[in-house]
Structures are given as structure tokens and as C-alpha cells.
Amino acid sequence: MPYAKIVGSGSYLPPRIVTNDELAAELAGRNIETSDEWIVTRTGIHQRHIAEPGVKSSEMATHAARAAMQDAGVTAEDVDLIIVATSTPDFIFPSTACLVQAGLGVRQGAAFDVQAVCSGFVYALTTAEAFIRAGRAKTALVIGAEVFSNILDWNDRSTCVLFGDGAGAVVVKASAEPGIIGAQLSADGSQMSILYAAGNVSRGAVVGDPFLRMDGQAVFKLAVNALTQSAKDVCKEAGVELDDVDWLVPHQANVRILNFLSKKLHIPIEKVVVTLDRQANTSAASVPLALDAARRDGRIKAGDLVMMQGVGGGFTWGSVLARM
Numbered sequence: 021m022p023y024a025k026i027v028g029s030g031s032y033l034p035p036r037i038v039t040n041d042e043l044a045a046e047l048a049g050r051n052i053e054t055s056d057e058w059i060v061t062r063t064g065i066h067q068r069h070i071a072e073p074g075v076k077s078s079e080m081a082t083h084a085a086r087a088a089m090q091d092a093g094v095t096a097e098d099v100d101l102i103i104v105a106t107s108t109p110d111f112i113f114p115s116t117a118c119l120v121q122a123g124l125g126v127r128q129g130a131a132f133d134v135q136a137v138c139s140g141f142v143y144a145l146t147t148a149e150a151f152i153r154a155g156r157a158k159t160a161l162v163i164g165a166e167v168f169s170n171i172l173d174w175n176d177r178s179t180c181v182l183f184g185d186g187a188g189a190v191v192v193k194a195s196a197e198p199g200i201i202g203a204q205l206s207a208d209g210s211q212m213s214i215l216y217a218a219g220n221v222s223r224g225a226v227v228g229d230p231f232l233r234m235d236g237q238a239v240f241k242l243a244v245n246a247l248t249q250s251a252k253d254v255c256k257e258a259g260v261e262l263d264d265v266d267w268l269v270p271h272q273a274n275v276r277i278l279n280f281l282s283k284k285l286h287i288p289i290e291k292v293v294v295t296l297d298r299q300a301n302t303s304a305a306s307v308p309l310a311l312d313a314a315r316r317d318g319r320i321k322a323g324d325l326v327m328m329q330g331v332g333g334g335f336t337w338g339s340v341l342a343r344m
């Protein structure tokens with residue numbers, strides 16, 4: 021049975037950067053008070069990239085996928101599986117993955133979306149690994165792409181300061197050498213009420229509330245506990261120790277969550293890849309964006325053991341352990 025190995029990565033961030041001061045000034049115009057100081061202290065976020073109106077997840081996903089394919093040295097003829105993790109798809113259907121397939125000129129293989137909110141990328145990567153291990157695909161593109169700015173209530177200061185837009189992608193290939201060596205996924209649908217965007221379209225009209233709503237403190241607690249347990253479980257399954265992990269690439273929600281995680285797992289904070297200071301929380305895109313940043317700046321090298329972790333709405337969470 022072949023292994024599934026990550027052989028390339030790529031990113032796309034919309035060019036428009038909005039700093040905390042700029043966001044605070046914009047909100048002040050609507051009599052909503054916030055500040056750089058509040059946002060940095062509570063979250064670690066300094067700025068975020070925001071897509072121009074009309075920019076779609078599939079466009080950003082296609083850019084990120086091209087960069088990952090170039091990095092991996094694969095062409096459109098090689099790709100036989102495309103999975104896009106997104107909670108902000110272009111359309112109800114077709115899937116964002118099908119739009120990416122067309123954009124890249126891929127003519128073969130399967131393409132579909134995975135919806136697990138901020139855990140979407142680790143869910144999609146685990147799915148791609150299973151396809152490859154089963155011999156059903158040889159070269160997969162796994163992408164996280166979000167335009168979360170579209171589903172934020174820009175009058176709710178407790179959520180709108182937290183998120184950004186972007187896309188990250190990896191190429192995963194069948195390999196004789198070990199690549200992904202462990203995966204753990206969980207969900208607890210009974211926790212829906214702490215994080216949701218409970219709107220829909222029915223008979224041509226938006227019904228319910230189209231915006232993201234969150235109980236921040238409940239999410240905080242659940243995220244720390246779920247990620248800690250998941251990290252321990254995935255290491256046990258793979259037969260490695262937490263000490264063996266060279267890099268932790270967690271979902272980028274809040275720097276305080278990352279500090280807690282580092283302490284609870286006894287993984288020094290220097291080994292935790294952090295991008296949320298510049299990118300904020302990009303939901304399903306945050307893990308591949310962080311992985312790509314650390315591969316490209318030379319921190320993550322071939323042979324390193326990397327733990328990727330997602331946590332988000334559903335509630336969903338999970339971890340993937342990969343030898344690079």
C-alpha cells in the first residue's frame with residue numbers, strides 16, 4: 021500500500037491588507053468601538069487580508085493550487101483528485117473543487133468539497149490520504165479557501181475583528197516513503213450553538229441569519245481541550261512521542277489558544293508556526309497557509325515531523341501527522 025506524502029505547497033492572499041487601526045477607524049464611523057490594543061491583547065492579530073467584493077473562493081483556491089503544483093513539479097495531466105475545504109463556496113453547486121478543476125485545466129479524476137469549517141483542511145487531507153492509500157488516486161490537490169469577510173457581521177465587533185480571507189494548497193502524492201503517518205478526526209454536533217452561520221436559501225430567499233455567530237469563551241475552552249487530546253491520540257496511533265514533533269501547525273484562531281496548546285503539550289512555542297498576527301483567522305485556509313509559509317522560509321525541511329491541527333464549527337477537530 022503506498023504512503024501519501026506532501027510534496028508541494030502554495031498560498032494566495034488577497035492584496036488588500038487591513039490593519040487593526042484601519043479596521044478600528046472604519047468601525048468608529050459606525051459608532052462601534054474597538055482598538056488595536058484590544059485586538060492584539062485578546063487575539064494576537066495585527067492585520068488581515070480582505071478580498072475585494074466579488075472575489076470568490078475558487079479564484080483564490082486556483083491561485084494557491086497553481087503555486088503548490090509549481091512547487092511540487094506536477095502538471096494538470098498528473099492531478100487525479102481535487103478536494104477543496106471551504107465554508108464559503110462560490111455557489112450552492114457546482115462544488116468549488118469543480119470550478120478549480122476547470123480553472124486549472126485538469127480533465128481527469130474526482131473533485132469535491134469538504135465542509136468542516138476551520139477543521140476543513142485536516143478533514144480534506146485525511147480524505148485525500150485515504151484515497152491514495154486505497155490506490156484510488158495518485159496525485160491529489162488539497163486546498164483550503166475562504167472568503168470569510170462575506171459571512172461576517174461587520175457590526176459585531178466581537179467577531180468581525182478575528183477573520184481574514186485567503187487560500188492555501190498542498191500537493192499530496194503516492195509515495196514509497198512514509199509521508200502522512202497518522203490522522204485523527206472528531207465531531208460533536210451537539211455543540212452547534214457555540215459557533216455557527218445558520219442561514220440558508222429557500223425558494224430564492226435567504227432564510228435565517230447569514231452571518232457567523234460565536235460564543236468566544238466556549239469556543240476557546242473547547243478548542244484548547246480538543247486539540248490537546250487530539251494531539252496525544254494521533255501520536256499514540258502513529259507510535260511517536262510528542263517530543264518527536266518538529267513543528268506544530270495549528271489552526272490560527274487566537275494566539276492565546278496557541279500559547280495554551282504549546283504549554284499543555286510541552287511543545288516549545290518556537291516550534292509552533294504562527295501566521296495569525298499577519299493573516300488573522302482564515303478558517304479552512306489557515307493550516308495550509310501556515311504550512312506553506314514555514315516551508316518557504318526554510319523552517320520546515322524535508323524529513324521533519326509536522327503536526328497539523330484544525331478545530332472549528334460543527335464542532336469539529338482533528339490532527340494529521342506528516343513526515344515531510
Ligand code: ACO
Nearest residue numbers: 054055058062138177178181236237239240273274331332
Ligand atoms: N473591541 C473592543 N471590545 C470588545 C471587542 C472588540 N473587538 N469585542 C468584544 N469586546 C468587549 C466585549 O463587549 C466585552 O465587553 P463587556 O465586558 O463590557 O461586556 C469585553 O470586550 C470582553 O469580552 P469577552 O468576550 O469576554 O472577551 P474575551 O477575552 O473572551 O475575548 C475572544 C473574546 C477574542 C473572541 C475570545 O473569547 C476568543 O479568542 N475565543 C476563541 C474563539 C475564536 O478564536 N474563534 C475564532 C473562530 S472559531 C475557530 O476558529 C475555532
